[in-house]
Amino acid sequence: MLVKKFLHQPSARNRMVRERLTEPLHLNLASLLVAVFGGVRSRIAFDLVQRPHYAYGLLEAADQARKAGLSAFTAVEFGVAAGEGLINMCRVAQLITAETGVAVQVAGFDSGEGMPPAQDFRDHPEQFGLGDFPMDRARLENKLPANCRLVLGDVSKTVPEFLKSNLTPERPLGFAAFDLDYYTSTKHALRLLSDADAANYLFLPVLYFDDIVLPQYSDWAGESLAINEFNAEHELRKIQQFRFLRSRRLLKNARWIDQIFILHLFDHPEVRETHAQRRMQNVYLNEMGS
Ligand SMILES: C[S@@+](CC[C@H](N)C(=O)[O-])C[C@H]1O[C@@H](n2cnc3c(N)ncnc32)[C@H](O)[C@@H]1O
Known part of the structure; x- marks a missing residue:
């Protein structure tokens, strides 16, 4: 059933052809073995988990947390929409907890009502607009597991509120996925990375930015502009692409590798x-x- 659904998704099919089938034959053969006999770590190493970028970020954070002697960390998804990504994040988090013993508290941030109005060209109004990506809140809430909750409202308000009590040194931020589409929304969301004491973060939190891959994305609009402004505004906190991640991965063609960033906290x-x-x-x- 899932395979059938997957084969009907053009983006998933295209990616399969462009990314996986162009990998060396021996790795594709090994993938088949791992798909049948592999454990969580090997499945993540071979990108055999849906949304491998979430799986990678969550496992990295769990390993870091365990090394630091922690039993839990926080993961967030900015931009939930229908909630497929959030449910996926929660399910992968449960697998990773079973593997590492580290609990993951997941929070999904969204307006609950789809996209707010775009402010100006920096929000890519040619691509996104008011009311895009609505949520069926009741059905989604019904499906969320116990390790996951929705934080509803505009991120300009919910992020400062969340920071008051949800990040702690016992449950620091370990992984954040940004998929709010707009520059303005991402700018507000990035306050999650600057406005709490450094002890409330893992040493190297992993970040994923969804909206940096299309030809129309540049440093002068969208997520990239918000990242650059964050770096200019914070002397001791910097967001940088994980430049050498590709050399650490078995499957080198995956696009998501370029979407992984690290938060560097010099404080x-x-x-x-x-x-x-x-x-x-x-x-x-x-x-x-x-
Ligand atoms: C592309 S969708 C997210 C898709 C989701 N990550 C997935 O993979 O299934 C973008 C979402 O960002 C939310 N969003 C954008 N700006 C927001 C803001 N300022 N506050 C809260 N939510 C916002 C919208 O409601 C929309 O549902």
């Missing part, structure tokens, strides 16, 4: 001088006769 408690002296080995010093 984080982890940024301090406490480590023991480090040494480098020199194998030549042990050579016979020297």
